[in-house]
Amino acid sequence: MHLLVLNGPNLNLLGTREPAIYGHETLADVEAACMATAAKLGVSITFAQSNHEGALVDALHEARGKSAGVVLNAGAYTHTSVALRDAIGATSLPVIELHLSNTHARESFRHVSLIAPVCVGVIQGFGTAGYPLALQALHGHLSR
Ligand code: DQA
Numbered sequence: 255m256h257l258l259v260l261n262g263p264n265l266n267l268l269g270t271r272e273p274a275i276y277g278h279e280t281l282a283d284v285e286a287a288c289m290a291t292a293a294k295l296g297v298s299i300t301f302a303q304s305n306h307e308g309a310l311v312d313a314l315h316e317a318r319g320k321s322a323g324v325v326l327n328a329g330a331y332t333h334t335s336v337a338l339r340d341a342i343g344a345t346s347l348p349v350i351e352l353h354l355s356n357t358h359a360r361e362s363f364r365h366v367s368l369i370a371p372v373c374v375g376v377i378q379g380f381g382t383a384g385y386p387l388a389l390q391a392l393h394g395h396l397s398r
Contacts, residue, residue: 255296257392258321259288259385260313261303262329268354268382276354279382291386295393307331307338314341322396323348323374325388332357332367342372348395350388353378 261281264271269280285301292299300321304310310331317324326349331338342349349372356379357364370376374395377388 255298255322255393255396256320257292257297257299257389258313258317258324259285259299259301259389260310260317260324260326260328261301262310262327262331263305265327265329266303266305277381284382284385287382288385288389291389295389297389297393299389307335311337311341314338314345314347317347318345321347323350323392325350325352325385325392326369326373327352327354328369332369333364335368339368339372342369348392349373350392350395351376351378352384352388354381354384355379 266281268276268284269278281303288299288301302313304313310328314324324347328335328338351367351369351373375391377384377391380387
């Protein structure tokens, strides 16, 4: 089984970006944790990040036929992108929505997710530990 872990805008700055909210681990640390979790689950993963909405749409399209499912931290595009929501719907890939922070405990504009209705489920508020949790949840969903 191959899975995609896809990260959106500003997540390349993890570790230095607002550490009080997002912590001190870098995206490379997160990738290493995902690789370790994938090995335990017996799956392979592609780990990717883009700051560009269209590139994220392209990555979802390209995942068709390659990946069985996606863990997606869409960053701010979560709250704004009809295009990402439509890409999830169009690919019919099972997607787990992921956030490091608990978006419901933050500004009101973060309380709305345009992608949540087309995702299998949402994991948020557990910092970088959410990534392994999301991979486990996706693997469990696909194995049922
Ligand atoms: C985030 C939450 C979003 O609201 C924010 O725009 C991000 C990161 C998170 O992981 O907590 O960029 O997706």
